Amino acid sequence: LDEGNHLLELAAPRRVLLEGGRVVGLECVRNELGEAGADGRRRPVPVAGSEFRLPADSIVLAIGQGPNLAFLEGSGLELDRRGGILTEAGTRRTSAEGVYAGGDVTRGPAIIVQACADGRRAAEAICQELGLGFRAPFGQAAPVEEILPVKRARARRDAPQEPGLLPVAQRGGFDLVQQTLSVEEAQAEARRCLQCATVCNKCVEVCPNRANVSYLVDPVSWRLPLFACQEGQAKVVGLEPFGLEQGRQILHVDDFCNECGNCATFCVHQGRPFADKPRLFLEEAAFCREENNAFYVEGNSLRRREGGREGRVTQEEGRFVLETDEIALHFKPMWQGLGWIIEDVRLVHEFEGTLSLARAAEMVVILKAIEGWTFLRGSGEEPAA
Known part of the structure; x- marks a missing residue:
């Protein structure tokens, strides 16, 4: 533009004009922005009767790149209106069995990170299709x-x-x-790089109310007991793996949140931290009104509500007590080991099938991590004299 070039916005070329075998101009048509598509972008739509001519004695085509989909002819793959391969958003499956696609051939021009993400989602879907386990590797935690x-x-x-x-x-x-x-x-x-791969915390930084709090936990790898009712008692009938590999976690203080959506907008993992992360309530009344993903600290206990039902984990000098509608369990976690030492178990109410302790394990990890956070104690706790 500094050199005197002109940029015509919302205009598209129609045809090259020739006279006597030589270029004399370019016919273009003006556009207006249409309705927003699935990606939120408004597409240009030609305006009828808006054709105009640009005089020219030479036309230079800018070099552009696009996917070559000629090999798809006769494949039967369903295409979208842009001519790209149509896929399921979460799995990248195409209309053909066993065929997955991602990157520019599905979404149009985009950044390489999105293409890599498509590949990861496709790999996970393929593993599920084959009945194989899929676990994304975590890098070495930054000191x-x-x-x-x-x-x-x-x-x-x-x-x-x-x-x-x-x-x-x-x-x-x-x-x-x-x-x-x-x-x-x-x-x-x-040096301006924000090192997102070292530590994310984007939802913490963009929250205007400081509702998202970053905290550190000790990674664990446990084999938790599975309980079942047998002869009027809760007995161990198997083991269930439970692992936590990321040492940096996020806790959401729901009382501070007005659901502005900033954390969801800027989340690099396409998550909704205000809803996905453990939601801790400072007011017991607000906690009791919730059906799912609700936590409340009461003294040395952490209460949790899921499916409208409540459970509690209490820490007592390195040992823990789990109280649910089904069982009361006294145990000691092996933080550097493979499981829990079960000291006592009592059946409270008979249940069908097996009882998982995965949610209880999450409560144990959170309670240990925030045991020194006095500002997160419930409102029902009297201040010290």
């Missing part, structure tokens, strides 16, 4: 020494390093208009 500089960098707003531009008067040849960064400039630009 505190790496996290602290990242948090300090996120608290600052450093301007990007803009490359120098060749003066307009010197742009008559083939010299680069946009210059390259110097070594010092490149290093300064690299």
Whole structure:
């Protein structure tokens, strides 16, 4: 634009105009923005009768790239209105059995990260189809020494390093208009990286009410007992694996949240942290009104509501007590081991099938992590004199 070029917005070429075998112009049509599509973007729609001509003695086509789908002819794969391969959003399955697709051939031009995500979702769906387990690998947890500089960098707003531009008067040849960064400039630009792969916490940073709280837990790998009713008693009938690999977790304080949606908008995992993360309530009355995913701290106990029913885990000098509608269980977790030491179990109410302790294990991990957070104690607790 600095060089006097004109940019015509919402215009599309129709045909090249020729006279005597030579180019004399380009016929274009004006567009207007139509309705938003599934991705939220409004597509250009030609305006009837808006054709116009641009005089020209030469036309240079900009080099563009697009997927070559000629090999799909006769394949029977269902295509969308843009000519891309139609897939299920969550699994990337196509209309043909055993065929999966992702990337630009399904969504149109996008970033490489989205194509990688498509591949991961397809791999997970394929594993499920084959009856195989699927577990996304987690990288090595970053030490505190790496996290602290990242948090300090996120608290600052450093301007990007803009490359120098060749003066307009010197742009008559083939010299680069946009210059390259110097070594010092490149290093300064690299220091602006927010290291999302080291620590995310995006939902913590974008919450205006500080409703999302980051905390650390000790990763565990347990084999939990499965209980069943036998002869009027709760007896162990099997083992269930329970694992927690990520040491950095998020707790949602529901009392602070107004459901603005910021955390969902900026979540790099396409999640809804205000609804997906464990929701802790500071008011007992608000907690009791919830049906699912509700937690409440009461002294040394953590209460939880799921399906309209409540359970409680209490910590007593390194040991824990689980109280549910079905059983009362006294146990000691082996934090560096493979399971729990069961000290006592009492059947409260008979139940059908097997009873899983996975939710209780989640409560144990959370309760241990927040045991020193006095500001999260319930409102019913009297302050110390």
